[in-house]
Structures are given as C-alpha cells and as structure tokens.
Amino acid sequence: MAASTELGRFLRVRRDRLTPEDVGLDPYGSRRRVPGLRREELAQLxxxxxxxxxxxxxxxxxxxxxxxxxxxxxxLRLDEEERAHLRGLARPPRKGARRSRPERVRPATLAVLRSMDLNPALILGxxxxxxxWNRPAHALLAPHLPLDAPDRPSDRPNMARLVFLEPHTRDLYADWPAKARDTVAYLRKAAGQWPxxxxxxxxxxxxxVKNEEFAALWARHPVRDCHSVEVTFWHPLVGEMKLAEEVFRLQEQPDQRLAVFAAEPDSASESALRLLCAL
Incomplete structure (x- = not known):
C-alpha cells in the first residue's frame, strides 16, 4: 500500500462526498463531471x-x-482522527521498518489476561x-478454533478475517454491519500508520478479493481507531448478551491493544456470561 497512492485516493474519496452547497460555495457550470468538489474548489477553501x-x-x-x-x-470537514490519518499519509514513515519477527505479548500482560475468570479479554496486534486470549474470550468469540491457536504465529486467528470470512462470527454479532464498518475503519487507520x-x-x-462487502467498505476510506462500545452478541450456547467492550493501548507495546468485555452486574447478560464461562 504505497502511501502516496493512498493519500490521493483518500483525498479524492473525501472530495467526492462534499458538494459546493455543503461548504457554502456557488456551483459554477451547468454540468459537473465529478460528483463532489472539484480540485480548484477545495484548493480555494x-x-x-x-x-x-x-x-x-x-x-x-x-x-x-x-x-x-x-x-x-x-x-474536507475531517474529524481529528481523519486529520491525523491525512498527516500520516502525507508523511509516511521511512521504509525499512518492517516487522522481522512475529509479535509477542509480554509475559506480565499474558498473566493478567489469563487471570480474568469472567471477563473475556484478548490482545490484538x-x-x-x-x-x-483467555478462556472466556475463546468461548465467546471462536470456540470452533483451538484454544492455543494464538500461541502459534502461523495459525493465529485474525479478527478481521473472522468478521468477514467466518459465518460463525457474522451470526455472533447482532449488529454485524456496525462491527464490519469499525473493523475496516481500524484497518484503514493502521494502514496509514504502517504502510x-x-x-x-x-x-x-x-x-x-474474498469479500465484496469488505472491498466496498475499504473503498470508502473510513478512518477510526478502536473505541469503547456496547456490543450485543447472539451466542449459540447461551443466547443474547449485551457486553461493554473497553479497548486499551498497552503502554509497553503501543502497537498492541487489550480488549476486555464486561456485563452489567446482576443482569441477564452477566448470568449468560457466567454460564458460558462455566461450560
């Protein structure tokens, strides 16, 4: 993903979303060959x-x-995350900083993760x-995969692949389109940081190549980091669960994110989560 190419695509997509009326300009010319702002209009603004x-x-x-x-x-009426993405695309990091070894989780972080008995938690690269991931996260997100799959770099599950290529995951999220949009928006942000x-x-x-919905979302150039959200799951074993998902950047490994799920105390979702963890 060449940063210069991505920069041009990002700017063109965002120009196409705006009209002269949106930004207080008088459209000139009876026929417009572009759906949004022209280059000269954006340059003027x-x-x-x-x-x-x-x-x-x-x-x-x-x-x-x-x-x-x-x-x-x-x-272009970009928000702060989109402006940061724009700056990153305009000034890509120097080449040669490619990852040479598989990502590793710090032992102390792994110990904390595995100590959580009720809260599903996982580390994402x-x-x-x-x-x-801990046992509750495995039971929640991908019980059809081996529990130790993340321990083998060549076999590690990938959250984006699960979302777009696994029927189990599509059925798991009550609002799968929202999860799909958030996943693509994060990958766009990551691609700008590590082109x-x-x-x-x-x-x-x-x-x-494998998923038309992904390709369509990717072409829209959404940009968004992972944020805390409430997620409704339809789990095949315990039914509906409404869980709060909190996402944290790890101070010692800023490329990695800790995602933790929790249910409201004394709720039906907490009871379902306890049952899932006991299975």
Missing part, C-alpha cells in the same frame, strides 16, 4: 494553489506543512491478529 493541491493529491509533494494539511482537513507492513498489506488484499 484551503487557501492553496490548484497546482499545489494537485501535486499533493498525486503524491508529488512530500513537504506539506501542518498548516496546509490542517487547512485541507478543515475544508497491529494487523488485528489475535496474539492472546509497509507486509502482513497488513496481505490481509487487506486477501479480504478485498
């Missing part, structure tokens, strides 16, 4: 020359200042690989 903006969109300007990128972000990560590039290519 951002206060840069059309030639400069065109070079930026074509990946030919690697020295755009924060002020220029922020102006373009405001013109930069490309959404499941690096570790030369081979595992991430391979994952996106595989999902785009």
């Amino acid at each position: 951002a206060g840069v020359s059309v030639a400069y903006y065109t070079r930026l969109e074509q990946g030919q300007s690697a020295n755009a200042s924060d002020a220029v990128l922020d102006a373009i972000g405001r013109a 930069r490309a959404a690989d499941i690096l570790a 030369d990560d081979p595992a991430l590039t391979e994952l996106v290519g595989e999902l785009a």
Whole structure:
C-alpha cells in the first residue's frame, strides 16, 4: 500500500462526498463531471494553489506543512482522527521498518489476561491478529478454533478475517454491519500508520478479493481507531448478551491493544456470561 497512492485516493474519496452547497460555495457550470468538489474548489477553501493541491493529491509533494494539511482537513470537514490519518499519509514513515519477527505479548500482560475468570479479554496486534486470549474470550468469540491457536504465529486467528470470512462470527454479532464498518475503519487507520507492513498489506488484499462487502467498505476510506462500545452478541450456547467492550493501548507495546468485555452486574447478560464461562 504505497502511501502516496493512498493519500490521493483518500483525498479524492473525501472530495467526492462534499458538494459546493455543503461548504457554502456557488456551483459554477451547468454540468459537473465529478460528483463532489472539484480540485480548484477545495484548493480555494484551503487557501492553496490548484497546482499545489494537485501535486499533493498525486503524491508529488512530500513537504506539506501542518498548516496546509490542517487547512485541507478543515475544508474536507475531517474529524481529528481523519486529520491525523491525512498527516500520516502525507508523511509516511521511512521504509525499512518492517516487522522481522512475529509479535509477542509480554509475559506480565499474558498473566493478567489469563487471570480474568469472567471477563473475556484478548490482545490484538497491529494487523488485528489475535496474539492472546483467555478462556472466556475463546468461548465467546471462536470456540470452533483451538484454544492455543494464538500461541502459534502461523495459525493465529485474525479478527478481521473472522468478521468477514467466518459465518460463525457474522451470526455472533447482532449488529454485524456496525462491527464490519469499525473493523475496516481500524484497518484503514493502521494502514496509514504502517504502510509497509507486509502482513497488513496481505490481509487487506486477501479480504478485498474474498469479500465484496469488505472491498466496498475499504473503498470508502473510513478512518477510526478502536473505541469503547456496547456490543450485543447472539451466542449459540447461551443466547443474547449485551457486553461493554473497553479497548486499551498497552503502554509497553503501543502497537498492541487489550480488549476486555464486561456485563452489567446482576443482569441477564452477566448470568449468560457466567454460564458460558462455566461450560
């Protein structure tokens, strides 16, 4: 995923979402050959020359200042996460920082994870690989897979593959479309941070080929980090569960995320979760 190419695609998709009326401009010309803002209109809003903006969109300007990128972000009505993504695409990291070894979970983190008896918890890597999970998370998310699958780098489950390629996972999430959108938005953010990560590039290519819904969502260029949400599960063994999902970046391993699920105390969901953990 060349960052220059991704930058141009991101800018074009976001231009296409806006009309002159959306941003307070008078449309000129009776026929518009583009669905959204023209380059010259966006350049006018951002206060840069059309030639400069065109070079930026074509990946030919690697020295755009924060002020220029922020102006373009405001013109495109990007939120803070999307602006950070824009800055990352405009200034990709130096090549050569590819991961040479499989990601590992710190022993202390793994011990904490496995000490949780009721709360499903898992560690996710930069490309959404499941690096570790406890027994409740395994029972909740993928009981059809071996419990020790995350321990073998070559066999590790991947959350994005589960969401888009596993019928079990599609049935598990009551609002699967929301989970699918969030998954793609995270992968887009990750791709901007690590454009030369081979595992991430391979994952996106595989999902785009195998799943049309993924390909359509990917083409929209959503950008969003993982946030805390409430998730409703339809588990085949214990039925409906409404769980709060909290996501934390690990201080010692900032590329990794800890996701923990919890039910409201004394609720039907807590009873169902206790039953699942006891099975």
